[in-house]
Amino acid sequence: MAKIIIVGGGSAGWMAANSLLSQLNKNLDITLVESETIGTIGVGEGSTPYLKEYFRALDIPESEWMPACNATYKAGINFVNWSTVKGYENYFHPFFSQFDLKPAKFFFNNCNKRRLQHNANAHPNHYFVAAHLASLNYSPIVKEKVPFDVDYGYHFDSVKLGLFLKRKAQEKNINHIISNITEVNKKDNGDISSITTDCGKQITGDFFIDCSGFAALLVNKTQNRHFVSYADTLLNDSAVAIQTPLNSDEYAPPLTISKALKYGWSWQIPLANRWGNGYVYSSQFITPEDAEAELREELGLTDTTIKAKHLKMRVGRLDEHWRGNCLAVGLSQGFIEPLEATALMLIQLTIEKFIQVNSQNTTPSIENINTFNTEINTTFDGVRDYILAHYKLNTRSDTPYWRHCRENINETPSLATILNAWDSELNFEDTLAKNKSQLVYLKPSWYCILAGMGRFPEVTKADYESNAQNASEYCKSIVELYFLKNKEQLNTLYNK
Numbered sequence: 001m002a003k004i005i006i007v008g009g010g011s012a013g014w015m016a017a018n019s020l021l022s023q024l025n026k027n028l029d030i031t032l033v034e035s036e037t038i039g040t041i042g043v044g045e046g047s048t049p050y051l052k053e054y055f056r057a058l059d060i061p062e063s064e065w066m067p068a069c070n071a072t073y074k075a076g077i078n079f080v081n082w083s084t085v086k087g088y089e090n091y092f093h094p095f096f097s098q099f100d101l102k103p104a105k106f107f108f109n110n111c112n113k114r115r116l117q118h119n120a121n122a123h124p125n126h127y128f129v130a131a132h133l134a135s136l137n138y139s140p141i142v143k144e145k146v147p148f149d150v151d152y153g154y155h156f157d158s159v160k161l162g163l164f165l166k167r168k169a170q171e172k173n174i175n176h177i178i179s180n181i182t183e184v185n186k187k188d189n190g191d192i193s194s195i196t197t198d199c200g201k202q203i204t205g206d207f208f209i210d211c212s213g214f215a216a217l218l219v220n221k222t223q224n225r226h227f228v229s230y231a232d233t234l235l236n237d238s239a240v241a242i243q244t245p246l247n248s249d250e251y252a253p254p255l256t257i258s259k260a261l262k263y264g265w266s267w268q269i270p271l272a273n274r275w276g277n278g279y280v281y282s283s284q285f286i287t288p289e290d291a292e293a294e295l296r297e298e299l300g301l302t303d304t305t306i307k308a309k310h311l312k313m314r315v316g317r318l319d320e321h322w323r324g325n326c327l328a329v330g331l332s333q334g335f336i337e338p339l340e341a342t343a344l345m346l347i348q349l350t351i352e353k354f355i356q357v358n359s360q361n362t363t364p365s366i367e368n369i370n371t372f373n374t375e376i377n378t379t380f381d382g383v384r385d386y387i388l389a390h391y392k393l394n395t396r397s398d399t400p401y402w403r404h405c406r407e408n409i410n411e412t413p414s415l416a417t418i419l420n421a422w423d424s425e426l427n428f429e430d431t432l433a434k435n436k437s438q439l440v441y442l443k444p445s446w447y448c449i450l451a452g453m454g455r456f457p458e459v460t461k462a463d464y465e466s467n468a469q470n471a472s473e474y475c476k477s478i479v480e481l482y483f484l485k486n487k488e489q490l491n492t493l494y495n496k
Contacts, residue, residue, distance in 0.1 A: 002028055003204060005193065006209035007181065007218060009034035011158060012330025012347050014165035015054070015207055019351045021172045022058050024321065024358060030176035033195065043157050045269045045276045046074060046256050046341035049151040054348050060168070063292075067280035068270040068493055069160040072252040073486070074153035075130040075140045077340070080259040083453045084395045088123065088322050091452025092255070095140070095151035096444050099478050103127040104444060108429075110467055111447050114456045115422060121468035122456065124448040132475040134255040139489035141381050142482050145155060152343065153258065155269045155276070177203070184222040191324040195364075206327045217333040225323065227334075228377075229316040233388050233409055235285075235401075236264050236337045239311045240292045241278035244299060251487040258339065260394070263291070263401040266298055266338065272494060281338055285401040313337065317380040322328030322369050334380055336347055339390060342383050350376055378407065382440030385415045386449070392419070393453040414438045423452050 004020065006013050009032060017032050055065060065071070076094040083089055083465070094100075108129035110120035125131045132154075148178030170176060179197035187193045194204040210218035211378050219225045234250060246252065252270030261268045263279030279295040286294070292308050321327065326335075357364050357372055364372075368471035392411060396402035408413055411419065421431035432443050439446075490496075 002207065003205045004030045004207045004209065004297070005195065005205035006032040006101045006211055007034075008028065008032075008208045008213060008330075009166065009376055010162050010211065010213065011165070011344060012213075013209075013211035013331075014162055014169055014367040015328050015344070015347055016211060016351050017174055018058055018165055018172075018393055019054075019348075019355060021169060021174065024355050028274070029175070031177060031205070032169070033177045033179060033181065033203065035180045035196070036178050037180065045271070046267075047153040047154050048154050048341060048345045050348055051154055054117060054344075057166070063493065065161075065164055066154070066156070067272075068164045070274070071142050071156040071161075072270055072272055073155050073254045074256060075254040076153075077256045077258050078134065078325045079390075079452065080257060082258075082260045082390060082394050082396070083264075084397075085454030085456075088452065088454030091101045091123065091448065092125050092128070092134060093448050094124075094128040094129040094134075095153060096442075097129065097150040099150070099475075100127070100149040100444070103129075103474050105231070106467040106471045107451075108447055109441075112305065112428060114451075115428075116230070116425060117457050117459055119459055119465075122451045123218075123468070124452050126468040127475070128444075128448075129209055129475045129478050132479050133483060134253065136476075136479055137253050137486045138479050139486040140254055140482045141484065141489050143159065143484055144482075145484065151255075155252070155271055157271055167487040176180070177201075179189070181217060181244050184218055186222065188326070190223060191325050195357075198246045206325065210326060210328045211330050213331040214312075214335075219318060219332055221327045221495065223252040223323065223326065223411070225328075226319040227242055227314075227316055227415065229314075230336070230384055231315060233384065233412065234315050234391075235282040235405065235409070236280045237313050237315060238283045238288060238291070238318065239278055239280045239313060239338075240288065240295055240298065241276065241311070242303070242306055244275045244277060244306065246272075246274050251490060255487050256341065260396060260402075261294060261298065262286070262399045263294075266293050266295060267338070272490065280339070282401060285399070285404075298425045303375045317377065319377070320373050321350060321376045322354065322372055333376075336380065336383050339387050339490065340383070346376075346380065346383070349379060378438065379440055381412070381414075382438060385412050386417055388412065388416075388447070389449055390453075391410070393449065395454070395456055402466040418446065422455060443464050 013032055027143040063083055064343050076092055078092050080090045110122045113120040114122040118132050183196040185194045192208045194202050196202050263286040266279045269276040277299055279291050281291045288310050296302050321333045329350050357368050391405035394402055394406055421428050
């Protein structure tokens, strides 16, 4: 029986534990060791639609986990004040479904007309069902079954999510040890042989999973793996978070709000019982004290004593997520700022690919491990490129921060290829297709960010013309026909 030791709890540790216990068809003895004194970060409260697949694989229904975590639905992200282009100051990045196929054709066509200096309405908010769901405060859950999946994400209390997953793993009889690790012991070949706890206990294992957060006890402090920093492309390295109550007569809207501030951006995430708020910023341009003051002013909390939580972020990734008998998962393997809520997606992807490799009847080869690392690195870099695009496309000039992001940070080769194709007369569809292996975000997302930021040459006129109006009316009719108001859906979910 193989013995796996998971170091660290939180979302990463308990997600890994549940997946391994449920999906890896081998006799496993899994032990999770976590500290009672080291808390979780507890502010990553949004997800991509990929999280649906995680709970689906565990056969855990939304009606069970969502109320336990004060979770709500998320149809997409509303970006506010990233652009100063008239008519493009705000845009919505939606999650997509087959409902969007018809209006999206109008959108892609109008985008290509507009970037080639023709008159056409190319604002993404008119052309996607999720954008209308959010604006009308409808839920992304269909009233009755349709022959395809409708993508949506979630908002949730990350601390409660970790506790929920912990309970589910304990139901499967995982070995759970609460203790601090004082020493990590290695073999001559660099593999890990055991860990020693502060009570003097030595815990041996065949394989180790490092979920110890930014501390990276195994992969950094013990194995000293190479870390690839993204600091040259993504400036933000700090955050401050404040929780505020949700009024009793409020119903959480199905969207995250990402609003550009002076030296970064703020998030507003609606849970069933409160708002999660925060400010992600660059410490090169503003102090933590001034960032907290700016966030409090934004939230109207200058005269309150509601506590704030400050965080430092190490932005980048490991070169080797898996080496020998140790895998890094979560913050120990890397982190990309939370602009598109990709943290849990990267955890989930790492675990799933690890399970795929180990589901074979043979011991993974060096080639298998190298391929695994390459695939995870490509995903991290692809997410980085899309996040970077937000900053390169900004048109703000009110602070040195925004000018620096746009003018002084180099584009990665992959992002430069996409922006050059968009700005030229090249076929944009062909460019996306040719670079598919390097891209994590799909065609609609690239069109939405480029068009949503107003990355177009000036034209004399861009009316709300027939294509946009037809698409908007179509999307609204889909919303009315297939979806319920978010208030009704949440009432059902929470049995109100």
